[in-house]
Amino acid sequence: MNVIPDSPRAGNDDDYLISKRQAWFAFAMTFGLMLFDYIDRQVIVSLFPHIKSEWHLSDKQLGSLVSIISIVVGVGGIPVALLADRISRVKSIVVMSTIWSLATISCMFTANFGQLFAARAVVGAGETGYGSVGAALIATLFPKRLRSTVLGAFFAAASLGAVLGVVLGGVIAAQWGWKAAFGVVGVPGLVLALLYLFVRDYKTVALTPKVSQVSLVSLVSQASHQSLGGTLKHIFGTLARTPTLLWACLAGAMQLVTMSAVTSWLPSFLNRFHSMTPAAAGKQTALVILVSAVGVILWGIVVDRLARRTPRYKLPLLSVLCVVTSVIFMEAFGGSYTGDAQFKLIVFGGFFMTSIMGVITGIAMDVIHPGMRSTGAAVLAVILNLCGLAVGPFLTGVLSDQWGLQQALTVVPLFSILAAALFIIAMRTYDADVARISDVKLDVAPALTGHLSTDAAA
Template identity: 70%
Template sequence: MHVISDAPSASHHDGYVTGPHQAWFAFVMTFALMLFDFIDRQVIVSLFPHIRSEWGLSDKQLGSLVSIVSIVVAAGGIPVALIADRKGRVKSIIVMAIAWSLATISCMFTGNYGQLFAARAVVGLGETGYGSVGAALISTLFPRRLRSAALGAFFAAPSLGSVLGVFLGGIIAAHWGWKAAFGVVGVPGLVLALVYLRVRDYDSVPLTSGTSRAPQRLGETLSHIFGTLARTPTLLFVCAGAAAQLVTVSAIWSWLPSYLNRYHAMDAEAASRAAAAVVLIGALSCTFWGIAVGRVAQRKPRNKLPALSVLCVTTSAIFITAFGGHYTGDVQFRWIVVGAFFMNCTVGVVAGVAMDVIHPGMRSTGAAVLSLFQNMFGLAVGPFLAGILSDRWGLQHALTLTPLFSLLAAVFFAIAMRSYDQDVARIAAVERDVAPAVAEDRVPEPQTE
């Protein structure tokens, strides 16, 4: 594990802080861990029919097994990001990967709902802060011109991981039982954590520049960080919009296998394969929309936000038509596939917008604020709310109502556009002070916490 200094240097390596080879290695490794983060998180949704049959759980209880992970991730994201910004991102990522992988493996030894719920909570504890810390590492190692594309590709990993989680869970459960799925998907994360030791980190950027006194105590640091974030309205409205869109996404991700099982008369394995195909389309579209929106906003970056508004309205209209109309069978499934192409439109773009308006010295923390909103008010709400609505009115009505949150997302993105230019200008001088540079590799001295 190496640390790269941010001291000025004559060699800028085309805008890369560590050089292109090291930056792309860091990207590949961080992407791979994010992939297994979501394989471990989402494998359970393909197991719902098996768990429901064996333990007699309600849809609300099943939804809670997904939502608890997101709740714990949201609650712990900011503290973990604060530690990562000050102690090092690479070390934090390694610890998190080991923790969530071991917790996933432990799920195969549970004997009832309470034990599985507790084990899933520990999975969330291990995954806490990973997305925000990984995004901060990538956004800093890559030049600004590649930031949106790199983050768009990075945030395709959750969708791809969800695809593999749903797909593998259905196959493994059909052949070796549903508990075996947790053991199979938990091991690779441990291996990747060891390889991650070779990823290079960068020195933390001071929160103040020039002769200004940097905050020394924890209280001062927290006050400085959250005061700055609170004065960044673009970040707050983008966080709200991202969360609202993810209510729709997470409801579809979590309940589509069960919907196909109940309403299309598919067995659990076939339903998992079909749902995995839908999520795969969403994964591919994440990168597509990251690039497409970036090009639309090339001359005026704030145009990313109205573009997101239009895409969110489109998402809502398609899914309400798919689940609320009179379509059945193959025709309905085609509508769902079209909706999947639009539903992940925000993921990579909102991360890029957030990085545009966040001080370089607290990008992990700023990204953790985004992650908090996305997990607590998006990923945690969708599965649980859809489960409650399903218990009351049926799963089809539940999946008709949850896409209304995409309309709310469109409103938030439109409001964020009004403050974007001002927030970007405020940190422009700070960005110029962080000169891309490569220094001698050095292994950091052991630190005590």
Template identity: 55%
Template sequence: MITPQTNDGSPVQFDSTVSRPRAWFAFAMIFLLMMSDYIDRQIIVSLFPHLKEEWGLSDKQLGGLVSVISIVVALGSIPVALLADRFGRVKSIFVMASIWSAATIACMFARNYSQLFAARAVVGLGETGYGSVGSALISALFPKRLHATLLGAFFGASSVGAVLGVVLGGVIAEHWGWRAAFGAVGFPGLLMALGFLLVPDYKNVIVKIAPTLDSKGPASHLTRMFKTLSRGPTMWVLCVAGSFQMIVVSAIWSWAPSFFNRYHGMPPATAAKYAAVLVLFGALGAMFWGWVADRISRERGANKLVMLCVTTSLTAALFIAAFTLALPQSSQFVLILAAASMMTCTVGVSVSAILDVTNPGLRSTGAAVHAFAINLFGLAVGPFLGGVISDHWGLQTALAVIPAAGFLASIFYWKASRSYEADARVAAGTVQQESPAEGTGGKADDAPLGGARA
């Protein structure tokens, strides 16, 4: 067993209220549930050929079955995170996982497109807030120097889950039909949800926003809450950057199986396996780039955002080349894999930066704001936009055009790198103000705007 160490060789310090084994058990369960989350999300893409044949669906309709989850996740992410910050993360995640697993099972009983669309929406309802609440749990149980690495692994689990979803969907549908695929992945999710009740939660840091004379109801309170989240522009710029990059990721993940099926003549199960390799490279890339980010940001935290400027640009260039140049199948696949290994570089690093600049009492909420943005303006856009472009100009054209969003992501990551250090210092100052109250076991007091007491 490898014991994490600091730069001088001493062991890293975990949350003093949770033992090291329990912290790593918590991470393992969080990782497994993220896999379950994306297995249930992505299994549908390997079933596209079967659904298209059986129900005569357009690519726009098929893309909608993926996009609806991201839309629902986006709309519910902030309210769910606020509840989790207030009432506990472990119980919240248990409820989420139970809902999305049960809804996945319900998909196998759909008799038409509308019923399947509704069931997929409920899957999204269950998955609402999981990424942000899980991120906050990791950031509380582990020291800061491990955050980008562990968050990269956590969000890398989404790629692993997407791999399994694509492969399992293709293989199961080939042998037992597409309906059986939903049941095969839904029931294990219910078991994992029950196991999550054994995970330790961390003590809530309650942020109470004091009313003012000019308060004008819920809208004013919400405005003040957002101002409390982060006092600078970094968080909002990161949300824009992440959204552009997730357009690329979601389009590639959703349409790769169909691309291999249509343009290279592969059977659906074989196309799913090729797409799974692509997604697996994304999972490895998320963990690798998180590891790199932790190391290059030791002296200057903004270095990890500068790194994202480079990797998002390279991702866009490689995908565009792969889908526009006249290349042999093997050469095209190599370029696609190279781009796939970088396209998920942002997931853990961007969230770790969000947590660095967010008020510690609102970490789940801060991560949820980011999740709202990347789901509604990124993950929901990619599959649907790909379907629309494909219906009019062909799938290869869609996959050649959409990756250009990575160049826009690069610009905004550079902009975020310019303000990150100042905003992180403000958040660190908030933590120092709270530290005398931490560990006292006393009851939380009302704190002024921007303050928090444990």
């Protein structure tokens, strides 16, 4: 049976789609899974010395155990999100989190590099699309006025999970051995996956009059409605005709060039210029990441409040945050600061460097048709990863070879200035893109647990 009636509030975009209690339960569950997503992904980093010693692996092999997850996630993100949009976001998340949790647990039973590599690839397959689908779900269940706040908190879970993964891996390995670490961090995710069955979804929204609320599988078999190719063409054509989304994606990617450069090369910078050991430099970098996670949440709240009456003002506010990020890091790495004063300024920059994440995802949800929000969020994720996260570390390395690491870290934050300009451009089309989907009505899907009970009774 349904937990709540299919809501009379469903048509109001500035109210909870479901009850407030159910919405916050959905957020808590989605946040928890995001946390363990990144714990499971990053736990292996602190286990490298143990694995290298026992299996005599090269650094290239060790690195591939991390890279394989990003590769699989990048390849499968959009297809998985597309299926989730047309079938069910909750069911998709349950399946994804179950797969990656079981795959993480299976890592503790591997006997060689090949087996561990394959298990890590399956972890990536499970994580594929989770961030996009989870963001689309909570963005739709919550009022528009709270989107940046809840999405900022959601993405802060990734930073917290990354830090916890590194810390827990080392602690658990010291107590019970490195293989036990995979089992310890994998079990909680599996429990959360089962509890996610109690989260409410929203009904799949028809994309066109000819495309009813059915899955892609049904669309393929029912050619009289529309072919799969036609559906895909319509979806990506619609996304391409949403300029706010495209400009905001590019702006976000430019900001993440700065962020990824700092987080990737800060341990090396502290080692070379502050004479820290690698372990100490890693702990100091973890502090910067934690501060950035706090920044994601707080700036999401601030931007939501300041732009409550005029939502398009979120974009110039993001522009200001990008400029501040650039100025702080350029001064920190290129100015006269040294020692503790320099590190404190870097930490302060960390407070701003990921401030856009929750807000930019909320903006994407504002302008994307509700029937393809997971897909739109996946497009955002692909652009942020390929044009931002992948560029920062590599470009900094190239510039470091030419000019030195400190000079490279001084120059790369100029990308945040470019991000600021792109956010201003995106503001020009925001209102028109929001108006284009303003008449789309949303309703609550029946409780998944109700269907399960009905099936069992039958």
